[in-house]
Amino acid sequence: MARIIKSFLIELSLVAIVFFIPCKASLCQDYGDALVSASIADARTLNPILASDTASSEACGLIFNGLVKYDKDINLTPDLAQSWEIKDDGLVIIFHLKKNVRWHDGYPFSGADVAFTYQKLIDPKVKTPYSGDFERVRSLEVIDDYTVKVVYKEPFVPALSSWGMSILPKHILEGQDLNTSAFSRNPVGTGPFKFKRWRSQEKIELVANPDYFEHRPNLDRYIFRVISDESTIFLELEAQGVDSAGLSPLQYLRQTDTRFFKQYYRKFKLSSFVYTYLAYNLSDRKFADKRVRQALNYAVDKEELIKMVFLGLGEAITGPFYPESWAYNHNVKPMPFDPDKASQLLKEAGWNDVDKDGVLEKEGEKFVFTLITNQGNEERLNAAQIMQRRLKDVGVVMKIKVVEWSVFLSEYINKRKFEAVLLGWSLPREPDNYDIWHSSKTREGEFNFIGYRNEEVDKLLTEGRRVFDQARRKACYNRIHEILYDEQPYMFLYAPDSLFVIHSRLREVSPAPIGIGYNMIDWWVPKKEQRYSRIAE
Amino acid sequence: MITYLAKRLIAIIPLLLGITLISFFVIRLAPGKPVMLQQSLNPKISLEEIKRLEKLEGLDKPLFTQYKNWLWNMLRFNFGRSIGDGRLVIDKIMERLPVTLTINILSLFFLFLFAIPIGVKAAVKANTAFDHITTLVTFLFFAAPTFWLALLGMQLFCIQLKWLPISGITSLDFEYLSWWGKLVDLSRHLILPVIVSSIGGIAGLSRYMRSSMLEALSQPYIYTARSKGLSEKQVVYKHALRNALLPLVTIVGLSIPGLLGGSIIFESIFSIPGIGRLFYEAAMMRDINLIMAEVVLVALLTMMGNLIADISYAYVDPRIRYKK
């Protein structure tokens, strides 16, 4: 064992010498060290077309590449593709692939891999949840090794971004059953890091891919540590056992406000791609009147929610896009917190406190409803309690019911058995919202579970996914935003900031609109500050 | 003896059938579907796909057919695949088993190592200062919630004093250590979990040992032994202790199912990749095959444990004989 390590070290130092000679002192970025990131759950599979949980997707993102990816300003840029052409009003996309790309086992990457991945995505026997976008493809043709032509049944703007889907190696997977293949626990990709080992519920270890087509990552290793408890993750931060982890607002503001954290960690606050909302069941009589929904919106103080629940670390929102998105309409003026206005609107809608018991009535029915939210989300529960108090001030009784996630989905959301729910959407960068708002998406299990129906919105949603011109799309989505805020099918609440720390020995970490991971391969640690040995390779 | 054993073993079969049948229906009829199939409200995943995935898992068949299929497979020792990641259930269990077994066996070892001497000593020195102090301490530890002790222990030894690593069972560079380095690394990680998990048991068992020893010491044969002029040591350790240890055999038998059971709370605090978390996650995800494997495992072990306890008790204590 010792001998093996020694010979590794010699080889490594040789490699290091070769690499370090050409680098000038001022620009020199040292190789080596590892980044240890904490994850609350273990990955389920490292086959990217089967993975749907966060942990799996994160690891897959470092091992695999798609044809396209988002750059730091959230624009699509080439990844495995060198370039692409969109023809025939968007019906045809031709990808020109990069020629110098090799799989981690040395086999060259080509268009055959793209075709193979596509076939697996639309294969009904493969347990992939991502076939939807690819069902719209009429045909996919490999013109030569480095050119792939995709023809669509109809123009579909999100098509291009759907090719961010990771590409699988045909030469390894051909003839295998993807659902049970050992590949899921021993993946081979084209990405900046190669898979090294996976100890279930402990860690996934990746090592730098020296032949990565952009350049070798400066870090030697990337390790996902599974720590199943949020408070334990924080304790590990205090012991420098992990280098990057998410924080709660309390941890961000108070618990990391110590000399130790200032010395060893950099804190980051970025806008996140999620928002929280209160959704009404629109088939419920109480919520059928737009004025009622507007009144409730006036009655709830969003700033107070952000201040209490996130200690101010969040942003009130007025529509179904994340605030940084080009689709977000910043001209929509938020309705202020105004209980008087709320009472007035409720009165107009016929709700009066006839018997003076503090609760409004209409035609003998009291304004009482139950808000359901999922268990295990303390933030939503706190928010619900604060809203409950505000609504009571205008004579509306909101009860809170907390239900386990699996039951929440199958018994309440999917079966439409709710009056109101408190939930969040995590949104892809692409603003296409068709599945959430289009009136055709209201069957059991679909995402327009509130039963929202508006002809203009339907038309705009359809246009938004067919027209490639960004300015015209922006007009569509801005108008949708405006209508939805006026109609209030959801009470749009807030988008919390995404808060995290990264160990300060890592250099070149710089936040951008997309987040921080976009230039991971450039991150580096000066030799003297490295904490993990280089024996990994 | 053999007929008795055979009878007991045969009795296990209908019991096991009943337990699996009830469990299967309780789990499948309880609200909530396998979460993997409904995703986390991911708008990218369409309804048709979820229906298709359900069909691929065979979840669209009638419940009784599903149970029949499961039973038939189980009889051939095929527990199926996990819905979560498509891996064999048996692989997933075998992967976790060593960790849980190690911790539980070590805890059990410490349990007997400390509880017996403490209990015996307290009984021999009944109503002295030693007895009172151990009584008080054991009562305190017995009353303390385990996970509270875990949190306090972590706070003290891992954060304040920095003597021990906080979580997990190995360091990140574990694979690159020499064999003794691995051993040291493992022990440093396991020491706190093992101590915390055995501490309540030590308190309980030493109380039990004390009363069992006291009873033994008050038996007529002890007076006989004493009157024979045997030394106090011989009386206590040769005659009384032997008899006082008898009931412990039962306890060993009854703790067999516990050997494979992991505590979810404990495992999440220390981030231990054990059986408890595996099955907890299976329950939350409604991963039916994994859950059913656990049901079978736990039921079998419980019944075997009871059987072993009964038999060994009769074996060491000739006063007990099987009734027909």
Add this chain to the structure above:
Amino acid sequence: MKNYALIIGIVIIIMLSCIAIFAPLLSPYDPAAINQDSLLLSPSSQHPLGTDSLGRDLLSRIIYGARISLSVGLVAVGIATLIGLLVGSLSGFYVGLLDLILMRLVDVMLCFPTFYLILAVTAIAGPSVFNIMLIIGLTSWMGVARLVRAEILSLKEREFIQAAQAIGATHSRIILRHHIPNALTPVLVNATLGVSAAILIESGLSFLGLGVQPPTASWGNILIESKSTLGVAWWITVFPGLSILITILGFNMLAEGLKKEIG
């Protein structure tokens, strides 16, 4: 020699009961009052046990928590004891088919991973305080049933029961008048220990998010909330844990004392 365990146990339990009963009089603040200006204050004269991460007074929460935790413990054990008494005495008295069926039921329940039952019930009915009591009760009666059955089987052999049968007393009369009172003493000890166990189970359930739901305070869920403030607010970890410890100590002492008293 005096029965110290009994005395200490009774004193602790009486004190706790007083705290639980007079919670509104004793607690200095509203236990649910969220206060932006008093987040995570360490113990002081204003907040003797400090405040939590929503600025709520910890002492008040622990005092109100005593109500929940004690009542969960008592009611759960009450349910378990009732079921156990019923099943055990039926089984012990009517030897034969009924006994066989009931004892197999006990076996099944003992082998059944009760966790799934808990999960199923909370999933259907939601984790309210009452449901928690019910679940704990429904999953912990088997020990009592076995105890009662064994006790009755041995009592049957004793003379006074045989005498009762000889003079022609009815079955139910024999069970109610003779068996149950005689089996009651060990059951009482068992129940006292059961209260401790139930309180621990509730705190464990809280840990998994299946216990009593906030904002209602139980010692379990206060302790669980403390996980997220570990390292900055020791008081939230220490005090609810101590409360559980003292309570369980009290009930265990009582059980020990009772055992000694009975002999």
